[in-house]
Amino acid sequence: MLELNAGTGDDAVFFVQHGRHVHATDLAEGMISVIAHKQNQLPADAHLGNLSFQQLSFTQLDQIHPAQRPAQGYDLVFSNFGGLNCHPDLSAITRHLPALLRRDGYVVWVIMPPICPWELAQAARGQFKTAFRRLHASRSTLAHVEGAYFHTHYFSPKQVMQALGPQFSLRQLQSIGLFSPPSFLEAFPRRLPRLFHWLCRQDENVGRSWPFNRMGDYVMLTAQYTHV
């Protein structure tokens, strides 16, 4: 699989430890150094060779090392936790996918949608900036991630599917952080752990159904390259 905006490589290491081959990419040199360090920590068994990495923007996927491109194409192009929200134009990324994916391969992208009920609810506490930051479609929000600042652009699942184009079919939408509170309410799980776990279960149970699967802190979108 190919991972975009892999960050510190936690997901890449998880997949490698579960027997997958991962080529992890990220724009930031610092993130790639952390992944390199994690690779050194992997046990010197078969897993070690299953993780490769490259400093690369997801807008330049035509520059993936040829040695890390499977001849038949990747099974999966994965992006977690809103990395793709750092770019204003998803088509700059999606245009590379037909050359990268195998026929019937998947994209699984965790993106930040424009509607997050927990954020909107902050209006009741007078926190209007937080409440409405996703709704200013023409403006981006400056987000602080792992010591770096990024402009954040919010995309609905419909906009992602439009960027993917007719060669892709939507397979699943799963809301993440719809009922369970987002990370900026970090005290919530500590203060109310049982309620927090119950809310997480509601995300699992209800978060795949329309209309809930289109909103939340994040939405996980699975689409298949049907190639028609």
Ligand SMILES: C[S@@+](CC[C@H](N)C(=O)[O-])C[C@H]1O[C@@H](n2cnc3c(N)ncnc32)[C@H](O)[C@@H]1O
């Ligand atoms: C919100 S983090 C997601 C990190 C990781 N996927 C995770 O789950 O923790 C954003 C990551 O996107 C990366 N990023 C931002 N713009 C990028 C670009 N144009 N190409 C590739 N990676 C980018 C950043 O360097 C950062 O590591």
